[in-house]
Amino acid sequence: MLAFYQNILYNFFISLGVMIGGCLFGGIAATFNGHPPLKTMLDLCEKIKIWAIIVALGGTFPSFKVLEIGIFNGEIRGLVKQVIYILSALLGAHIGYRLIYYLESSGPL
Incomplete structure (x- = not known):
């Protein structure tokens, strides 16, 4: 269970x-x-957002394999874990995008 939370981070x-x-x-x-x-x-930021998610997940094929097993073999636990990993990577990429966006908009007054 600890490895699950570590992977999210x-x-x-x-x-x-x-x-x-x-x-x-x-x-x-x-x-x-x-x-x-x-x-x-x-x-x-707009161009590399999807690549940041893919890099965080370690490539696309392991993620798709887990999703396939979860959907077609009924292993819901693995499916939920993978969705949480994807959402975690998506959140990190989006926060990075927002930080760069706020950096740009905080120019001289």
Whole structure:
């Protein structure tokens, strides 16, 4: 049971880290290339959100396999666990997106 809660936290923080790290380093690259960093960061947030979720889940095939077994073989417990893992990763990616979005909107007054 402890591993279940640990995996929820891992999924959340991995997807959050992918979002924030990817967008921040993308903003640095945009600065070096002469593009507006905050606009580039927002564009990257929209593009890498799904990838942050996939990275947190460890790829798509194990997740789909668990979903398939849960749906077709009636193993509801595994299905519920996988849905919670997906929601945790989705929440982490969304919070990362919102943090970058708030960073952009907190410009000079």
